[in-house]
Amino acid sequence: MSNKTLAVKQENAVWIIDDDVLIARVLSHWLMQRGFEVEIIKNGRDAIETMAVSRPPKLVLLDIMMPFADGFEVLSRLRSTRSWKKVPVIMLTSKSSEASVVQAFEGGADDYVTKPFKLPELMARMNRLMK
Numbered sequence: 598m599s600n601k602t603l604a605v606k607q608e609n610a611v612w613i614i615d616d617d618v619l620i621a622r623v624l625s626h627w628l629m630q631r632g633f634e635v636e637i638i639k640n641g642r643d644a645i646e647t648m649a650v651s652r653p654p655k656l657v658l659l660d661i662m663m664p665f666a667d668g669f670e671v672l673s674r675l676r677s678t679r680s681w682k683k684v685p686v687i688m689l690t691s692k693s694s695e696a697s698v699v700q701a702f703e704g705g706a707d708d709y710v711t712k713p714f715k716l717p718e719l720m721a722r723m724n725r726l727m728k
Contacts, residue, residue, distance in 0.1 A: 610634045610654035611723075614644045614671060615689065616663045620712070624658065627716055641666025645674050653684045656727055659706075661690040661697060669704055676705035685726035689714065 611633045615621045618639075625635040636654065638644045642665035657675070661668035668688060675681045687708040688701045698709050708722050 608655060610636060612636045612638060612644075612654045612657045614638045614641070614657060614663070614668070615660040616640055617660065620689075631720070640664045641668065641671045644671045648675060648678065648681060653681050655685075656723055657684055657686045658689045659686055661688060661692050661701070669700060672701070672704045672706060685723075687719075687722060687726070689719075 609632065611628055613621045613624050613628075613635060615624075615637075616639050621637045621639075625637055628635050633655075636647075638647055641663045644659075645666060659668045659671060663671075668690065672686060672688075675684065675686065682705075685707045686705065687710055688706045689710050689712065690697070691712040693711045701709050707726050710719060710722065
């Protein structure tokens with residue numbers, strides 16, 4: 598784990614947990630322009646390991662289909678960790694089946710956005726959850 602992870606100002610931090618490098622970079626750039634500190638985590642296993650040694654961010658954008666541990670497993674770990682229970686989580690995924698949406702909400706997700714998405718709509722959803 599990098600020192601950058603520990604140095605992020607958690608009160609204004611957004612974690613992007615997604616193995617799609619292009620989406621993660623676009624989101625990161627867009628969020629940093631709006632004053633957020635951003636941490637990109639490329640797979641579920643790294644997310645779980647980073648959660649164990651980091652303070653919770655202000656919000657998590659979480660993909661479902663990732664290597665090593667999927668987004669549902671990451672969400673389960675996040676919700677079962679006391680200090681992370683109230684962190685808003687937006688599932689940001691290409692999975693649009695009713696079963697996936699239901700599983701995400703039953704697992705504790707706060708919102709569900711399918712790819713492709715519109716950045717202004719995502720920001721409105723983020724703002725609603727970060728109040």
